[in-house]
Amino acid sequence: MEAFGLLIHGFAVLLTWKTVVLMLVGLVLGIFVGVLPGLGGPNGVAILLPLTFTMDPTSAIVMLSCIYWGALFGGAITSILFNIPGEAWSVATTFDGYPMAQQGRAAEALTAAFTSSFIGSLVAVLLITFLAPMISSFALKFGPPEFFAVYLLTFCSFVGLGREAKHKTVISMSLGLLLAGVGMDTVSGNLRMTFGSAELLRGINFLVAVIGLFGISEILLTMEERLALRGHAASISLRVVLSVWKDLPKYWVTLLRSSFIGCWLGITPGGAIAASFMGYNLAKRFAKNPEGFGKGRIEGVFAPETAAHASGTSALLPMLALGIPGSGTAAILLGGLMVWGLNPGPLLFVEHKDFVWGLIASMYLGNVVGLALVLTTVPIFASILRVPFAAVAPMIVVSCAIGAYAIQNAMFDIWLMLGFGIVGYVFKKIGIPLAPFTLALVLGNRAEDAFRLSMIGSGGTLKVFWSNGLVGSITTLAIVLLFWPVIDGLLARVGWTHRTRATSREA
């Protein structure tokens, strides 16, 4: 029960007026970011990161993670009221959420969405509270080879398990790793890939790239589409909330199943998007009368929302315990840790107890406060969408530029951001995934260092990655995952597995 005592300590760190105010500010900003078109979780966090540069790390992470929770809550508002998924992981919520709104049950649908988000995150936070310290203390025994093997596992599982064309994932990932290497080489001090440019000496900052890739490109993509909206306005009354909550125990199987799926896919790089679809499809399959789905069944809101939030939250587990982010937003929070001078990884639990437990405590508190906040203020946030996009778009551009400049006080970074904006736009349109790029860019240097240190330690033989049972099994697993589509195909041909992919197909 050591974790419990530390968690109480975390709450003590947190419960000051300043942190609570920051938490509220973060949540409000986050819901804004989730509701507005052209802004999403990852770039919202990236743009607002500069605000936290002068704060102490604990206040900073509390505010940023609250922005993240807020964005997760906000995505549901537009999916249900406007049939516009604010985020890709809210797509499944529109299937039943929007029909409910059309039938005049918007308040019910919103309450269901927020409540199940809360439950999903709560399960994931409980998992983090008890599992993360165990994993990190186990990982303290890791040397460079083990770490490199874990990085390899992350990269390989992206290629092997991702739904995009394999070569596009490979392109995106290797490009990210390469750009991470630009500038001063951390081991030898040599300059690499700078071509004599003084600006490139600093290297390509991860956050600048993210702001361009997600912020600027999203504006370009949003403009391309028709921006007309028709939606339902709804306010939630206490009576509706209570009646939905009263029925909640009836759906415990759906909630539990979705939480479990979400946690699993959040820790592995499957992600919230896959989790929400899987949660939805499984709920449909196990339902007694599946015909009702898609026409406004409340389970159709419970299932994807619980899974998406459980996944979004548990993506922070590997980030905290191992220094490996499980999602794009987690990768940005990881970038934030580095800016505040913290070294992500298992040592975090030993050296910065206050910080880690403050963060975990803020997940509990942020979710409770967030739930209360969204339930009471939905009408205000829904009406934000009345603001014309022609006013919102330039403001987002300015915010992106401020964010990009503030990171290193460099004008060059604003140009870099613009460049990444174009790259992001083109990549998204031809189906090159951006998540592996982001992950590779933030992990690139650490992966390379781990590789080189293991090579130096072993005298240059690759056998070091099979030198003991632990590192050997991680490396082997990585390679199996890399070639998973091939292996899966072979097994299917032999008749060992029958492919049951229906879960992720429909939709």
Added chain:
Amino acid sequence: MSQTDLEIVVDDPTAPEEDSPSVVSSGTIEIVVCLMLLALAVTLAYDNWRTGAAWDATGPEPGYFPFYLCVILGGGSLYGLIAALLAHRAPRETFVTRAQARRVMAVFVPTLLFCLLTQFLGLYVASFLLISGFMRFVGKIALWKSLLTAFVFTAIMFVTFDIAFDVIMPKGPLEAALGR
């Protein structure tokens, strides 16, 4: 049970037409992107080779890790190039229609100008000009509303970043004249 009285309706007068002709197909863009990535891979590989991509007494040289990444990137883009060339005869998917391209340019060009202006006039002046100009000319919003929104937003940004959080933005002649 609940109340869904008023609807929120936002119209989009400048929406792109549905039947606008295609400017370029996705296949063509894929070929161009793969060629550019291939060129990038070759350039970076050359640079890393020059830095040293072999092994020395202490382990891999600085260029070793990135050099092999260039090989992977090159391989991936070569594969993509061939795949795109082979699929080129198949029915073509539109990358962007003319109406869409016009709209994208309507954001991209002002953003580009904004970056240029930031370099010379400082961020706050540029941001005022971008927001007011964009609202007025792209959004066709009343002039006073545009100017007021731009001023208020820029002022909030200035107070938040330069004063409250001590995050200093690029300044130009106007701020210098005002003594900041």
